[in-house]
Amino acid sequence: MRAIARRTTRLLGCLLLVAATACDTFAPDGPPEEQLLDGTIEGMPGSQLRQHLVGDEEFGRRFTVEDGLGPVFVATACEQCHVGDGKGHPVFNLTRFGTLGVNGFDPLTQLGGPQLQHRSIPGYPPETVPGEATGVSEFTAPAVTGLGYLDAVDDATLIALADPDDADGDGISGRLQLHPPSELIEAALALAAQSAVPFTHGTLVDGQYIGRFGKKALTVNLLHQTVGAYQQDMGITSDLLVEDLFNPLAGNRASDEAPDPEVSSSAVANVVFYLKTLRAPSRRDASAAEVVAGEQLFGQIGCASCHTPTMRTGRSEIAVLDQVEFHAYTDLLLHDMGPELDDGYTEGRALTSEWRTPPLWGIGIQENFQGGQAFYLHDGRAQTFEQTIGLHGGEGAASRSAFQALSDADKTRLVRFLRSL
Amino acid sequence: MSRGRGVLVWSVAVLAFASPAGAQVDSTLAQEGIYDRPFIGSVSNTAIGGYIEGNTNYFVEDGITEGFSMELRRFNIFMYSSISRRVRFLSELEFEHGTEEIALETALVDFQISPALVLRAGIILPPIGYLNQNHDSPKWDFVDRPLVTTGVIPSTLSEVGAGVYGKGVSDGVMLSYDLYLTNGISDAVVGNDLGRTDIPSGKSEEQFEEDNNGSPAISGRFGLRRPGFGEVGLSYYGGYYNSYLFEGVEVDERRWLGITAFDFGASVGRFDVRGELAYATIDVPSGMSEIFGDRQWGGHVDIIAPVWKPALSGYDNATVSLGLRLEKVDYNRGTFLSTGLSIRDDVTAVVPSVSFRPTQGTVFRANYRYHWTHDFVGNPTVRTAGFQVGFATYF
Incomplete structure (x- = not known):
């Protein structure tokens, strides 16, 4: 009996060993971390990791009609527009519209503006762009990776970076986006101010608040951005935006049948925490000679004047974001990009040709999140770096000319640098 | 060669050299699947039976795993009654994952006028493809059902309805038909x-009480069986799925959903081959x-080769089989208006298996699954294996 037991034990041991080996051998490896954008900032305690993962789940939640989706919407989940936390696919482009009149830009809110919701729940008509619109712009959803760093930059840094009158004479005149106080902005800032560290946001400049997120810096912080996206992109109401969307062309103000708010404040908070704690994208081949040379060229031809390589966060109650240096390649300011990128549409005090400098980190692997083909610029109109740079007018025109004057080898170096981001 | 493709090649090679221990596709018509259960055979009036299935899972997706887990998938209880010589009753109560989901999958009465004409009413299994009427787990050598039968064909699909079915023989070929109206x-x-x-999300227990639009769905299958070879079937399920009526007033367009399926099962030499294709x-x-696709398709092929009949005391027909399943499902067939590129949202899988049947109604099985998944926009393939x-077993 003992012999049988021994043999059986050995056999089971061998089987377990084979099974364990097989599990490792036959398990597919993931892509290398530097090809991905998701993941947390290193060094967070377990409680924050858990909250990040809960937020991750909420970020991926598909809203249904019963949940309050719509009645008009663009996407059914945050994750649909920001697959893998990267820049979105053009199928989820946001269309924004309005008209420029003698009193300034009118976002045509009475006609469903400024954002088109071209999808709708069954039985409800989707919106169309009204004929009154003279300016229509498409916005490709941005990558959300590293947003916590940008959110943690204090207002003073942005104020210091701004050079609206080009006082330094470099041809670049970054402006702050400013928004008059509103109930929503003040609520979003007040909630963010409930912090264990001194609050460095909410500075009034000429009696207005600084915008930092969105293609034209429409929102003042990640909470403001998030509740706006819930409402405008998915038709999901929250504590801060309890009004559901409706299609004015439907002939009534009825919306969906789900009670408002349709998403809880804790769910919103978890999503905001998730966004804050997404890691910065990893570089690839950053020390390769061609990449280093490309980075030098990037500075020499003036790209770095707007795409500021290095910034520093202010105080943050999230320890890993507290006063740390990061490299997003943005200054979060508005710049005039000339008629090449002027869609006749705007937000806040930005000119129709002004855009907030988009961060460049992660741009080198953008195609991994857009279906294998990269779609650059605010609406995805460019598919190569050369096309993208070629569409930089206005304040970017000098850098564009300098790029075009580079030798082919130097252009390749610069592109290799961009691909390393 | 990638790991997944390597698994496929090795699996095919092993199957090719399988010893001819005798393949055998079920010898009954697909439409008789619900009566092809061992508990019915030996009774004259009322019988209770069922089946139970459980399994372990260990999966890794792109290098990330949630570890090992076990599940008791289903505990199903059948009740059968031969009410008279030509009237039969059958029901199936399913407990899925313990008591997480309890469903009455079947509760029907058959009134036989002749073998060529049987009236059926109750909670029925619409005859789409093969598996929906033959979903009992002990019949299959794989742990999971084919993706096409759960992703495109919403098996197990149970609906309230009525219809007719029958069979006949012509020139040595058995013909069968099914035709039903359901909610x-x-x-x-x-x-x-x-x-x-x-489509599976459209299943609703409320439909057992009342149709959401007052317009029944139609389903039907036509099958041909050649004894000693196998059976092929062509089936269709179609109906308006949306609630276009509100308080009797038509408030929305009527939206039709149709599923066409082709199924086959055959013994080819040493192999049993079974598959379904659905569009x-x-x-x-x-x-x-x-983002919500208007076309979907999928298919699978299962190849089973009995390789060994071990001499085990008390198990006269014990059989060890090797198997291979190849499957693909495309949840959104179309192109993006914005880019002209193909919409993806598809899964391709290969599943080698080893199974041991001590008796015909009991199976122990081990599967290795390898999936290639593409998201909606076609980002780099996500690989999952486990x-x-x-x-x-039936009881």
Whole structure:
């Protein structure tokens, strides 16, 4: 009996060993971390990791009609527009519209503006762009990776970076986006101010608040951005935006049948925490000679004047974001990009040709999140770096000319640098 | 060669050299699947039976795993009654994952006028493809059902309805037909929590009480069986799925959903081969187009080769088999208006298996699954692989 037991034990041991080996051998490896954008900032305690993962789940939640989706919407989940936390696919482009009149830009809110919701729940008509619109712009959803760093930059840094009158004479005149106080902005800032560290946001400049997120810096912080996206992109109401969307062309103000708010404040908070704690994208081949040379060229031809390589966060109650240096390649300011990128549409005090400098980190692997083909610029109109740079007018025109004057080898170096981001 | 393709090649090679221990596709018509259960055979009036299945799971997706887990998938209880010589009753009560989901999958009465004409009414299994009427786990050598039968064909699909079925023989070929009207499926085909067109989400228990639109779905299957070879079937399921009526007033367009399926099962030399191919068209509201697909398709082929009949005391027909399943499902067939590129949202899988049947109604099985998944926009392939070991038995 003992012999049988021994043999059986050995056999089971061998089987377990084979099974364990097989599990490792036959398990597919993931892509290398530097090809991905998701993941947390290193060094967070377990409680924050858990909250990040809960937020991750909420970020991926598909809203249904019963949940309050719509009645008009663009996407059914945050994750649909920001697959893998990267820049979105053009199928989820946001269309924004309005008209420029003698009193300034009118976002045509009475006609469903400024954002088109071209999808709708069954039985409800989707919106169309009204004929009154003279300016229509498409916005490709941005990558959300590293947003916590940008959110943690204090207002003073942005104020210091701004050079609206080009006082330094470099041809670049970054402006702050400013928004008059509103109930929503003040609520979003007040909630963010409930912090264990001194609050460095909410500075009034000429009696207005600084915008930092969105293609034209429409929102003042990640909470403001998030509740706006819930409402405008998915038709999901929250504590801060309890009004559901409706299609004015439907002939009534009825919306969906789900009670408002349709998403809880804790769910919103978890999503905001998730966004804050997404890691910065990893570089690839950053020390390769061609990449280093490309980075030098990037500075020499003036790209770095707007795409500021290095910034520093202010105080943050999230320890890993507290006063740390990061490299997003943005200054979060508005710049005039000339008629090449002027869609006749705007937000806040930005000119129709002004855009907030988009961060460049992660741009080198953008195609991994857009279906294998990269779609650059605010609406995805460019598919190569050369096309993208070629569409930089206005304040970017000098850098564009300098790029075009580079030798082919130097252009390749610069592109290799961009691909390393 | 990639790891997944390597598994496929090795699996095919092993199957090719399998010893001819005798393949055998079920010898009954697909339409008789619900009566092809061992508990019925030995009784004259009322019988209770069922089956139970459980398995382990260990999966890794792109290098990330949630570890090992076990599940008791189903505990199903059948009740059968031969009410008279030509009237039969059959029901199936399913407990899925313990008591997480309890469903009455079947509760029907058959009134036989002749073998060529049987009237059926109750909660029935619409005859789409093969598996929906033959879903008992002990019949299968794989732990999971084929993706096409759970993703495109919403098996197990149980609906309230009535219809006729029958069979006949012509020139040595058995012909069978099924034709039913049922309440059909409902609105959650679109606007569901998967964020894509999902026909199974349209299953609703409320449909057992009342049709959501007052317009029944139609389903039918036509089968041909050649004894000693196998059976082929062509089936269709179609109906309006949306609640276009509100208080009797038509408030929305009528939206049709249709599924066409082809199924086959055959003994080819030493191999049992079974498969299904399904193509679905869904009239999706224009406001949900692109992200909710209007066309889906999928298919699978299972190849089973008995390789060894071990001499085990008390198990006269014990059989060890090797198997291979190849499958693919495309949940959204179309192109993006914005880019002209193909919409993806598809899964391809290969599943080698080893199974041991001590008796015909009991199976122990071990599977290795390897999936290649593409998301909606076609980003780099997500690879998932894992091992499943399970059992299923009739009682």
